[in-house]
Amino acid sequence: MSRFRQLLGIIVVVALLVGGFAAPVYADDIVSEVKLLLEERYVEKPPEDIHHAESIDEILQILDDPHTEYLTAEEYDRYISNLDESFTGIGIHIQMEPEGVRVIRPIENSPGEAAGLKAGDLITKADGKSLAGMISEEAVSILQGPIDSVVDLKVKRDEQVLDVSVVRDVIDVPNVTGEIVNDSIGYIDIDSFGRTTNRAFDNAFENLKKESAESLILDLRYNTGGYLSSARQIAGSFIGDEVALQVESSSEKNPYEALPGGAEVDKPTILIMNEFSASASEILAAALKDHEKAFLIGTRTYGKGTVQQIFSLSNGDKLKATINRFYSPNYDEIDGVGVMPDLVVRSANPKTVAKLLLSEPEDKASYVVFENNIKEFTIDFDKVRKPKYWDAWGAVFNETSPDQLTAVGEWGEMHFLQAHQNLRWPMYFPNYRQTGFFNNVPTDQQFSINLGVNVDMNTVNEDSIELIESHSGKAVSISIGEKSSDTIKIKPQEDLEPLTEYWLVVHETVKYKNGNSLDNPLIAVARIAQ
Template identity: 35%
Template structure:
């Protein structure tokens, strides 16, 4: 499981309130007076002559801890500046994105011109120790936190690569996270990834989107995997690129008053659109994914999202520091709950590489498969299938097709019942359930259920078979 890159994932109202909490507190409040009375007694009489700031810091932390809300946080002025830099994709560290796999820290990405890149750290490397902290199981979270720190400070890593294990000493520096990436996939499908919702990031995203449109793309993949959120205003601005008008979220405050977050002068996106999400798609990214689903603008593919459905606002304190306080919960336009639930995708795909493959399948309307019984080759839209989980396999002289890939390719649905060991496949209007391990029509290979071709053609009239030369078979979506 990946972790959000820095601090808490959030939707944050960037326009900081100028009204302090002190000014909002009633003049006569017994609980407030009780706290002040204890503070005065400690500072006047305790034998250790406690420092007032340490007492107040501890009191603040204690109050926040009692809320059981990880997104309500107290920042010193220095910490708040770092937080604002984070929202803009700037932080001080070694320049890597990491994932936790089997209780270890695995490098997922290495940023350009970063200390990690200069030290030769590569994606796939395993970080075994961070400044002497063993980065395994319980020590993983602390080790990850220590990857970041003040600019100019030193850090020592023990890294296991493909061929060796070595110790490297790095100096932390300011790192600019590449928040927008773009390319054109096969079939003139545009691809845009966004790792943070900030005003600058969304502005860059829109510019890149315009360039892709000018290149005559036929569909678009928006990758929000590992997007840990950002500001509410940027989420609204992003949504306006795809939704002409209407609500994108419902905000509810302490008194259950509801406020609609609406797009009023956006544009009506017409091209096929897929949004990729995973367990670290959080906060503002979840809001956007849910809005595009509810407006039926996008097919969402991936795994259920993080489940952070609250909004924070910053309150500068009169005597220094800033309180980031949860002030609202948000819901999707159709009033779906996001907090502690997340957004469940239209098509569940667990493997990251397969998620992008599924997106490409969904965006191509004329998906055709050619099966060659002579050499066992499988071609999808004229491209040789060389994926780790092939679309089709041969077993005892018969073809078997991967159920979940059929669902991607021909706009179907597949569902698994782990406890009952059953798999359900829907193609067109037909839906059937197959027991795993008991049905001769079903094979399981590398965790993927394959359905015998004869069964597919007999039970699902949405798929059409055409005989071609040399015994090859053409499979395509039926035009009926």
Template identity: 35%
Template structure:
């Protein structure tokens, strides 16, 4: 069983975002619900009896002993914050955590959907900083950071065993500064180095476009407070253009606000059918039936292992209550609900606590299991290839993982090395020379830093070209098939 630290953060230069969240805000009447006894599931959450007298005395005594006897001057606020962090750590829940004034303010910013930094969602597992997913289009995404990567160090400083708040602080930095990350990735024997220039991450959470045959595509990168309204705007825009079918893309979407995903799901789930169930520790369930209606056109949803929390709620609702086809990979598997308490402290800090678990309409708890797609579709191998170590020079007769990655890249961009097993033979050398000539580089047949950078830049173009996106293309194809079937039945 993995021992997990009690925090998940979005790595940014001016904020710490509680990642993978399904957030419920206590003031939203839509989420209050009611049980048979007439009390909402969340009605008593904010009640706080505080410490018993002997408990308060014990903590106070510890603070007093430290202050009087520790050999250095101490910061009382830091000690108190540390005590609260210790309580949260003892829960063993990576989604419940305490935030001081600064990270709390930055967390509230993140819910609004704008921030700056490298743009990667991370958690702490067994003392390691693990990437959950990079935000699409962010510096981390463009550099090649992938879900499940373990960040070993930043700018030469090891993050292993470091408190997650401290680790995130090391990754943060001003716009334009460089974060040199050493990353451990499954399948790579040696650590991979990424040089990422921090930048503003202007998170437009919803984007859309129309294919030539009236198949609409809507991408949702995160469920922030304004995402519901933006989704409705983009959906209406597509429908006004005569859309015949829709592909919803929540790949690498780490989640967000519960009320927002319910609002979006209501656009597709027939009135009265369940969207999600929320169950508290007393096993009371707050059921959320749709107040909306179904659509006359087919819908598919794209997901992958970076689709978590609110993304999984949407996937489950559309699959079980709206008949949508899920395409891609098994989702992340985060089935709990958090709320944040900020007013109770009175100093700008907040406590984010897991208050319940959520279930799909059929009552399935997907935690640590995820949701299986109806159609499992993998991306091409080159989508997840690791960057080449720029400090190494690759040449004939070498045999290592960097050579293998270079061979995969060469094959992907149209230059045939003849093998992809990591051995640098004459055919690989010939492919390198051909690539170098095509980029007006000196055709040495040796992969130096300049050649590696040019090769990676060409690969990024390949990955960003929608025609190479297997999952997207399958989603569009499924919608087209359903449109054709519907037309033939008329």
């Protein structure tokens, strides 16, 4: 059974790569016709048991290929509607599970979202009919319906069982969207590879160029595929007419080139993917990776490396059958394996990670160089220390070998060590020196810091000293209390969170009496009691 995310309200085999519609191969009956097609065109020799099968269902059961399916005329129409991104339904992304339909996420502004459906919900019944054990086409045929009609759902959410009524409507799903982020980074999200996706990509990229985009984030998360030609055309924008994939049938192997002619992308590119990026998404990701035209981040892709073709049958129905396997341009396996990212990102939003990597420092006063075999990035420490990018930098640091990271500043260079991942604070303040460690600190603790008699206490204020929650990077409001010749008292303006680590940071803006900065800025670690 397919695990792919589906667009609800239509029949969706989004991972399908359509190679064209073949003329029917006529036989005495439709079962014999399907057997003959499989014998002639299937990716490998079908099992001998197929010859003894007496029904279409029995043939498909013996074949045990979730991507080879028999489509009635009605199911085929719904399938085509899906690829063209136009349908009437409730508007959610799903994957099929034995117990029913799992909601991956509702489509923005869809009836499903308006009715309160959430990511992770499990739809077990629709209008009283169980969805357990169904394939996606069966479930979708039940859940779709005329505009303004109502479908009553039984939804399992954690330990709750909810009754949710959804009014069906026309779902508008633009499969390509683009915007400028961080002033100069272009962002393009491709939701699926439809008939016109390549033209939509070209338009989005040209608009971003007009807005002075200096780099590009290409987002293929939750994109389960579509038309092979569309993926090859978008690949052509990056690699020209170089090989985009290797294709293998039962009788031959052939390289398939990309199809240039659209936009020409010559900007630094990061491609984002996840475990729901499949088929055509994997073709594009593997092509850009093998030709070193993009830096891939996220998680390993789904691993659907087969090509399907739709064959017209004499009774007006269709057979969608697997006819090829495909590999990366370098002939790396994809089916059952997936495409590995250059940087694994699990614990943070990969879009935020991509923005961090592509945001060049403005003055390069303090930065970190991230260098691997594919790409070198220069990351601004001013951004690293902001709560917005705190988790993103932590994800980069924790998934990268320390010898690929070098901190640079007016104080010189510092190579990170494995131990810094455990301490954590050197990830954000590499040139600082730890001056103390406080354990089992009360939640209402006041802190005293001895800075020495040579420090100019006039430079000590709420801007030069921070109290930072270590896992989020958020600063706690503090007040500077009594100052003596060498010691200051610091009072948090709120109770600290139990079992949480905080860093008391004394920045380089604190000066000695002679006007020089501290030899090393200081940091003290405090762990709050339960």
